[in-house]
Amino acid sequence: MEKLLVKEILSCQSPYKNVRVEGWVRTRRDSKTFSFIEINDGSCLKNLQIIIDVTLSDYTNINQLTTGSSVAVFGKLVESVGKGQKWELQADGIKLIGASDTSYPLQKKGHSQEFLRDIAHLRPRSNIFGCIFRLRNRLSYAVHNFFQERNFILVHTPIITASDCEGAGELFRVTTINGKLNGIEDNGIDYSKDFFARPTYLTVSGQLEAEIFASAFTKVYTFGPTFRAENSNTSRHASEFWMIEPEMAFCDLEGNMDMAESLVKYLVQDTLVNCDEDLQLFTRFIDKDLLKRLNFVLDKPFERITYSDAVNILKKSGQKFKFPVSYGSNLQSEHERFLTEKHFKRPVTVFNYPRAIKPFYMRLNENGKTVRAMDVLVPGIGEIVGGSQREERLDVLLDNFKTHHLDPKEYWWYLELRKYGTVPHSGFGLGFERMLMFLTGIPNIRDVIPFPRTPGSADF
């Protein structure tokens, strides 16, 4: 007797005599002389229909085989007499493994995403979350494929870090000091006595460490969790999220933008090819235009404009914005939306931002006013990629430390990369969950991450 997943069974080419399958009951329909049971084991969206005849000795417990209970079935795989499915399993035996009473929250009807979010321990068993997390799995795989095919080296950058990257301040502190942190003041705390003998934090980016490895392996990437302690309450921010950060030596901003564009396109293409079943469900229940949009993204090159061109387009648009457009300030969400959703109607890469609104490590342009930063904006989500060419000139970098009030001693190793064999290099961060939102049409980041962490919420 061969034990198979539902996915394997449904892709069988011919009838099968002795097959065993395990899963959770999705629905049962009783007839006079037999019952239909549909089971799902998460291997695919579709359920396997099981036929249980009244004459079967196991039929006596049929009432216990309720929605949500786990079962093991063995029998014959035969072509279905009924419409709607090719195969069905004619049970020779069915065993209840774990019962599920009537309080099981997942019904056969649709549930709101908000309700399912509250039962994150059960929502993977729903159709929609099954699709989301299977797609998430495939997307991780595709990310690695993309980079491995291009000879990038995967580097595991640290989760615990002593550098706060750009002095942003919104970091989670890592400490073993107890009790004294309740007050706002931490001036009295002697961090030399703490576990790492200095203040430490959860990483907000693996970029600086990735730069180290790019300075040895030429092309590297990271793919790991990232933590931001900002009190952000939006549908596209989480306190813990996953980020993909390639870093490339001997690469300028052009090459960086090319890489970001081809990565995004590769991931769209891979999803279209490998997650068709899931995408159909999202198109049906979440976003009617999803498939159309994904195909559209593949067909056309991303629009590429400088920050100052973007500002001019916005100014000339005649569009009324809540926040005025002015050169020198950050583009607001509404501005980004206008560019990508209304003006260009496709992903837009904006590059060469004013120096003052970008961090210390971005490479200064010859004009002395702008830096080689770039953001990829996509319809519906906004910023999905943020990156730059890095400042490789030691003197310019030191100058940046001054204007950003950073202590060069804290970054001595970062500066030494510029001292010993410095090289033009570039990289970017792609928000994994934001990519998932784009690919699924799911509007809330909390629904594309298995157990979301957001301000005030860290259940499960």
Next chain:
RNA sequence: UGCCUGGUAGCUCAGCGGUAGAGCAGGUGGCUGUUAACCACUUUGUCGCAGGUUCGAAUCCUGCCCGGGCAGCCA
């Protein structure tokens, strides 16, 4: 963190000053190679919490808690 909005049955929601409703789920019976099955009957509530106004509050007011949207921060 600010602004907006919501919290009524297990789920989705109606009721918006006169004392609790519908659909679905659950239960019972029937019917059927069914498939978000169908038909009939049927159980279920501190109306988020606390206070106030009122003869009377799910309904109006205040505070708090929780959800959602938007903005900022960004990926």
